[in-house]
Amino acid sequence: xxxxxxxxxxxxxxxxxxxxxxxxxxxxxxxxxxxxxxxxxxxxxxxxxxxxxxxxxxxxxxxxxxxxxxxxxxxxxxxxxxxxxxxxxxxxxxxxxxxxxxxxxxxxxxxxxxxxxxxx
Amino acid sequence: xxxxxxxxxxxxxxxxxxxxxxxxxxxxxxxxxxxxxxxxxxxxxxxxxxxxxxxxxxxxxxxxxxxxxxxxxxxxxxxxxxxxxxxxxxxxxxxxxxxxxxxxxxxxxxxxxxxxxxxxxxxxxxxxxxxxxxxxxxxxxxxxxxxxxxxxxxxxxxxxxxxxxxxxxxxxxxxxxxxxxxxxxxxxxxxxxxxxxxxxxxxxxxxxxxxxxxxxxxxxxx
Numbered sequence: 001x002x003x004x005x006x007x008x009x010x011x012x013x014x015x016x017x018x019x020x021x022x023x024x025x026x027x028x029x030x031x032x033x034x035x036x037x038x039x040x041x042x043x044x045x046x047x048x049x050x051x052x053x054x055x056x057x058x059x060x061x062x063x064x065x066x067x068x069x070x071x072x073x074x075x076x077x078x079x080x081x082x083x084x085x086x087x088x089x090x091x092x093x094x095x096x097x098x099x100x101x102x103x104x105x106x107x108x109x110x111x112x113x114x115x116x117x118x119x120x
Numbered sequence: 121x122x123x124x125x126x127x128x129x130x131x132x133x134x135x136x137x138x139x140x141x142x143x144x145x146x147x148x149x150x151x152x153x154x155x156x157x158x159x160x161x162x163x164x165x166x167x168x169x170x171x172x173x174x175x176x177x178x179x180x181x182x183x184x185x186x187x188x189x190x191x192x193x194x195x196x197x198x199x200x201x202x203x204x205x206x207x208x209x210x211x212x213x214x215x216x217x218x219x220x221x222x223x224x225x226x227x228x229x230x231x232x233x234x235x236x237x238x239x240x241x242x243x244x245x246x247x248x249x250x251x252x253x254x255x256x257x258x259x260x261x262x263x264x265x266x267x268x269x270x271x272x273x274x275x276x277x278x279x280x281x282x283x284x285x286x287x288x289x290x291x292x293x294x295x296x297x298x299x300x301x302x303x304x305x306x307x308x309x310x311x312x313x314x315x316x317x318x319x320x321x322x323x324x325x326x327x328x329x330x331x332x333x334x335x336x337x338x339x340x341x342x
Contacts, residue, residue, distance in 0.1 A: 002215055002247035009132040017128060027123070031132070038246050038276035085275040087308050096311030100279075106132045106250060114121045 003043040006106065007051040010062075013108055018056050023116040026060040030112075034067045034105040035085065041066075060111075069103030136251055139219035143254025150231035153337045154239065156217075156253050158277060159261035160270075161243030164287040166195045167320040168261065169238055173202040175323075175330055176236060181337075183236040186225050188217040190242060199240075205229065216247035219254060235337055245274040256282075257336060262306075263287045264297035271305045278309040283316070285329065290319040 014029060033039050041064050048062045069082040073090035079101055080090050090097050131137055147154045157165050169185060176183040184205040187195045196208035207225050209217060222239060231237070239255060241248045260281035262270055265288060271278040278284070284306050292299065299317075306315055314332060318325035 002250060005214070005218075006132055006250075009135070013128070013130055013132065013134070017126060021124075021126070024124075036276050036279060038249055085279075085309075086272045088279065088311055089308075096307070098311045104280075108128045108130050108132060110125050110127045110129075112123060112125050115124055117121065 003039060004047045004051065006039060007044060007047040010048075010108055011051050011055055011057055014111055015056055017111065018113075021113055021115060024113040026057045026111055026113050028061050028063055028112040029057065030063045030065065030109045032065050032067050032105045032107040032109045034103040035069050036100075036103040037106050039106065065109065067102060067105045070101045071097040072099040072101055073097050074099070133250060136219050139223060140252035140254040143219055143223060144256075146231060147237070147254060147256070148340070150234070151340060152231050152234040152237050153257070153333070153340050154237045154253075154255045155257045155259055156239045156241060156248075156255035157259050157261060158241045158245070158248045158281070159243060159263075159287075160245050160266060163243070163261045163263045163266065164320060165240050165243070165261055166198055168285065168287050168318065169240055170199055170202055171320040171323065171326060172238070172329070172333075173199060173204040175326060176333070177203055179330070181235045182233060183238065184229065184234050185238040185240060186222060187240040188221070188242045190214075195240065211242055215242055215244050216251050217241050217253060218251050222253050236333065245270075245277050249277040249280050256340065259283045259285055261285045261287055262302070264289060264292040264295050264302075268298045268302040268305055271302075271309045275309045278306060281310060281313060283314045283332070284310070286315065286317045288319060288321075289317050289324055290322045 052058050070079050071082050073080050075095050076090055076092050082088055088097055159165050173183050185199050186207050186209055188209045188211055189195055190211055190213055193208040196206050199206040209221050209225050239253055258281050260278050316325055316329045
C-alpha cells in the first residue's frame with residue numbers, strides 16, 4: 001500500500017507546476033504507470049480522492065494510462081511486448097528476456113487546467 | 121476561461137530517485153558495496169544477515185547494516201550482536217524504505233571505512249520495489265516455507281532483483297519444498313539471475329554467497 005506515497009508525490013508535483021499558472025483550476029491529471037510498477041489503480045484512485053482534499057487539485061479527475069512491458073530480444077534483434085508477467089520470454093522465439101525497455105514507469109504525463117483569462 | 125494541457129513528463133518518485141542517485145555516487149566514491157535485502161515478513165532476512173555479518177567479520181571484512189522496520193529495534197539489537205555497526209530505521213507505518221531515510225541514518229559513518237553495507241528493507245514484497253535506495257545489488261529472498269510460486273505472484277519485485285537467496289534450506293524436506301520448481305519460477309521472472317540456496321542455521325550455502333559478495337566487492341573497487 002504505497003499508493004498514498006505515490007499520490008502525495010503527484011499532488012506535490014502538480015502544486016509546484018501550478019505556481020506558473022495563477023488562478024488556474026485543475027480538471028485532469030494524467031499518469032503513465034508501467035504494468036511492472038506494482039501499483040493498483042483502484043487504490044490509486046481511492047488515495048487520490050483523499051489526498052487532493054483541500055489542495056489546488058481538489059475536484060480534478062485522475063486518469064491512469066497503463067504502459068505495457070517492452071523488452072529487447074537479443075536473438076530476434078527487436079523490442080517485444082511481454083504480455084504475461086509470469087513469464088519473461090520473447091513471444092516470437094520463446095527465449096528468456098532480461099533487457100527491459102519499458103514497463104516500470106511512474107510518471108505524470110500531463111495536466112489539463114482551466115486558465116483565467118487575463119483582463120486588460 | 122481557456123483550457124490548456126500542460127505536459128509534465130515527470131517521474132512521480134523523482135525526489136527519491138534523485139536522492140538515490142546521489143547516494144549511489146557517494147557509495148561508489150567510498151568504494152562500499154551496498155545491498156538492499158527485500159522479502160516478505162518472516163523469510164529470515166535478519167537471520168541470514170546475522171550470519172552474513174558474522175562470517176564477513178570473521179573473514180576480516182568491514183560490514184555494517186541498516187535495518188528497516190515498522191516499529192521496534194529488535195532486529196538491530198540482534199544484528200549488533202555480530203559486532204558490526206548497525207542502525208535501526210523505524211518507518212512508523214510506512215511499508216518500505218526510502219532514499220531519504222537511508223541518507224539520514226548514514227550520518228557519522230565513514231563509508232570509506234566499510235567494505236559492505238547491507239540495507240534490510242521492511243518485510244514486504246510489493247512496495248519496496250519502486251524505491252531505489254542507491255544500492256548496487258538488490259537481493260530478493262524467499263524461504264522454503266513460502267511456496268515455490270511466490271516469484272510468479274510478485275513478479276515486480278523478483279524482476280527488479282539482481283540476486284536471489286532461498287533461505288531455511290535446512291527444513292526444505294520437511295516443508296516438501298519443490299526445489300526445481302522454485303528455481304524455474306525465479307528464472308521465468310528474472311532470466312539469468314544468480315540464486316543462492318542457504319541456511320542461516322547450518323551455514324549451508326553461505327560459502328557461495330560470501331564468494332559472490334567478495335567478487336562483487338572486488339569488481340566495485342576496480
